[in-house]
Amino acid sequence: MTSGWGYPDFDAHEGVHLFTDAATGLRAVIAVHSTALGPAAGGVRFWHYAADADAITDALRLSRGMSYKNAMAGLPMGGGKGVILADAVRTKTPAMLEAFGRAVDSLAGRYVTAEDVGIAEADMVAIARATRHVSGLPAQTGAAGGDPGPYTADGVYLGVKAAAARGLGAGDMRGVRVAIQGVGSVGGGLARRLAADGAVLMLADVDAARAAALADELGASVVPVDTILAAEADIVSPNALGAVLTERSIPQMKARIVAGGANNQLATPADGERLREAGILYAPDYVINAGGIINVALEYLGTANEDEVRARIARIPERLAQVWDEADRTGAPIAQVSDGIAQRLIGRG
Secondary structure, three states: OOHHHOOOOOOOOOEEEEEEEOOOOEEEEEEEEEOOOOOEEOOEEEEOOOOHHHHHHHHHHHHHHHHHHHHHOOOOOEEEEEEEEOOOOOOOOHHHHHHHHHHHHHOOOOEEEOEOOOOOHHHHHHHHOOOOOEOOOOOOOOEOOOOOHHHHHHHHHHHHHHHHHHHHOOOOOOOOEEEEEOOOHHHHHHHHHHHHOOOEEEEEOOOHHHHHHHHHHHOOEEOOHHHHHHOOOOEEEEOOOOOOEOOOOHHHOOOOEEOOOOOOOEOOOHHHHHHHHOOOEEOOHHHHOOHHHHHHHHHHHOOOEHHHHHHHHOOHHHHHHHHHHHHHHHOOOHHHHHHHHHHHHOOOO
């Protein structure tokens, strides 16, 4: 596949693989962006797409983001992503997951899978029946591994605090207004940590009941999903799906900082420049949300325990500062600076 095939997000990907398994109903895409630093690591997403082309585009964008994420996290892993195309009622069976495991295994270790949206730890066990190129499996006490969501939330929390210090001069999070879009594993974990610090929280989720329940638990307020990005907040934290920072949404934002765990938050590269023009401090998503991949990558490599995972996650604010410092020196958009650093790390700069 080349860019001439009509996929603007194709970026010299090493491989884009399409799989079907009639017996189980599996339809899947695995995109391998780069193996320059090691096996292409990235989770598998289970999602219903309006069109097959949307699933391929998602895999292309997410796999490139994983190349950048793994490189910026200092991991000896490349970037890849899997997508299982769900039907309208999201039918998911162990047999289908095992068929996806066979698809992963057919790539002979060039791609290593783990959890992503719509995939749970138990699903990884089913996938692992057909391949050893899998991580995010149930972990023993003190070992790396398990559900990456809480580790992602830990890293995002540290990144939000670093952004608040940088962009607001905040010594702590008490009284800082944070609008959180998406309160699943990552956004919900972030909300609980920030509430404990005394932050003022506004929550939004496509599952309104989930947002309301968490708001009641934490003493937060609920904001409609379609207005959360424009909330009267100091920080906006996108933690749902991507492409939410757009030509339309950015001018409506009142927050001075965007820092959240969602992948591919910028709809287009031009939106990074729009953030710069608006004076909004941006925490590049693949830098701030690296906690989960740090955990599952070290699990797969078998080189570290949970203490090492935590130590590496604790360095996320340093990596954000590196990006912000270079952006300050050059005047370039933060997103462009971050991409440039990552591209150099994988030998494409």
